[in-house]
Amino acid sequence: MxxxxxxxxxxxxxxxxxxxxxxxxxxxxxxxxxxxxxxxxxxxxxxxxxxxxxxxxxxxxxxxxxxxxxxxxxxxxxxxxxxxxxxxxxxxxxxxxxxxxxxxxxxxxxxxxxxxxxxxxxxxxxxxxxxxxxxxxxxxxxxxxxxxxxxxxxxxxxxxxxxxxxxxxxxxxxxxxxxxxxxxxxxxxxxxxxxxxxxxxxxxxxxxxxxxxxxxxxxTDAAVIAKRSSREGARAEILAAAQAVVSRSGQNAFTMPEVIAEMRRRGTGYAESTIRTMIGAHLCADATGVGTAGYADFTRDGRGRYRFRSSGAVR
Structure with a gap:
């Protein structure tokens, strides 16, 4: 006992x-x-x-x-x-x-x-x-x-x-x-x-x-799959995982591999390529060009590193 x-x-x-x-x-x-x-x-x-x-x-x-x-x-x-x-x-x-x-x-x-x-x-x-x-x-x-x-x-x-x-x-x-x-x-x-x-x-x-x-x-299972495959659903999982990474490490910045590992630990259904595209293109304020979603949740912090925008609000 x-x-x-x-x-x-x-x-x-x-x-x-x-x-x-x-x-x-x-x-x-x-x-x-x-x-x-x-x-x-x-x-x-x-x-x-x-x-x-x-x-x-x-x-x-x-x-x-x-x-x-x-x-x-x-x-x-x-x-x-x-x-x-x-x-x-x-x-x-x-x-x-x-x-x-x-x-x-x-x-x-x-x-x-x-x-x-x-x-x-x-x-x-x-x-x-x-x-x-x-x-x-x-x-x-x-x-x-x-x-x-x-x-x-x-x-x-x-x-x-x-x-x-x-x-x-x-x-x-x-x-x-x-x-x-x-x-x-x-x-x-x-x-x-x-x-x-x-x-x-x-x-x-x-x-x-x-x-x-x-x-x-x-x-239904079909509705769940559809929701998990949505861009907004991926964004929600990524934001939660990134926050967990920085809270656990005590550091201001995080890397894509750290977020991917955290999402896998949580049982994500998103492919690594999807997560990388979301972080690097759709969620990053520094990304430009056709196809970027413009959420501006993150900003780059050196090579391969990102951080939350202190002045950005999660929308």
Whole structure:
């Protein structure tokens, strides 16, 4: 029997030690995953029982950050969003990314499912207030429950809905907050145990703003494929993936391969050539000529690198 609350408390303590030693600016989600592996080993879980970036059929090619005793053991998703250094800080997109992990993990059959998120004080306040505004419940104490009804998620701001993307489901996802631990000054580690969503409540596709849950559940496979093949659908996935890359790395810029790898991890249905064309031509403010869509979400930042336009709005 694994003492998961004890493990997450120990991970929080190790993150706090990094920050106290002056390494806070170097912390990423990969650091948190490695610390989780090391703590699991201290608690008697041998490295041979662990696997990272595990493909899950239920996620249409998407991957889980960490699994103990794969494939059906304990699924873990980790999130450590960091405030943008560019001035482009779309809290609604980050909010959608945070909720997305709950939906993804709930869809995976496993003996146990965890979502662990490190949030700074500012972002935690934003998430709590956003949940209140949109009829969601974000636990502020250990033992509190969280419910994510599809109808409430469909009414989130457009940027948040786009960040959730293909992880949308037709039912209600529920979770229990098992741990809230300080990870150094101004940072909290939240650990949620996720209830599995019944298979009958899964929807393959994207819930768009203004579409209620019953309409989303009624989408046919043909409609889903058509939506995923649209330019706007590709743009939404790319924006969410790029934001995840810069949040995780703490860098201002990103590369096409990084975004492509992130989209593949999430189970994208878009070809690499499509993603490259979208980033280099349709979404880049510096692109000119016939056939460019002119969204102007990104600008070039040297050879092979891009960044969000700090003054550009996602339209």
């Amino acid at each position: 694994i003492d998961w609350p004890g493990i997450w408390a120990a991970v929080a303590a190790r993150v706090a030690a990094h920050r106290a030693a002056g390494r806070g600016h170097l912390l990423t989600e990969d650091t948190v995953r490695l610390e989780t592996v090391l703590v699991l080993e201290q608690f008697g879980v041998a490295p041979g029982r662990l696997a990272a970036e595990v493909l899950a059929p239920e996620l249409a090619g998407g991957k889980l950050d960490l699994v103990v005793d794969p494939p059906g053991g304990v699924a873990v998703e980790l999130k450590y969003p960091r405030d943008s250094r560019t001035g482009f800080s779309p809290d609604t997109m980050t909010f959608g990314e945070l909720l997305r992990d709950f939906l993804r993990v709930a869809a995976v059959p496993a003996d146990d499912r965890w979502v662990v998120q490190l949030l700074n004080d500012r972002l935690a306040r934003y998430v709590i207030n956003a949940c209140l505004r949109h009829g969601l419940a974000w636990p502020e104490a250990v033992g509190g429950t969280m419910t994510l009804p599809a109808s409430a998620l469909a009414g989130l701001p457009v940027t948040a809905v786009r960040a959730i993307g293909a992880a949308a489901v037709s039912g209600t996802v529920s979770a229990t907050c098992a741990v809230i631990e300080p990870a150094g000054e101004g940072l909290l580690l939240y650990a949620f145990r996720i209830d599995q969503l019944p298979a009958a409540e899964l929807v393959t596709g994207v819930i768009t703003a203004g579409v209620d849950a019953s309409e989303a559940a009624a989408h």
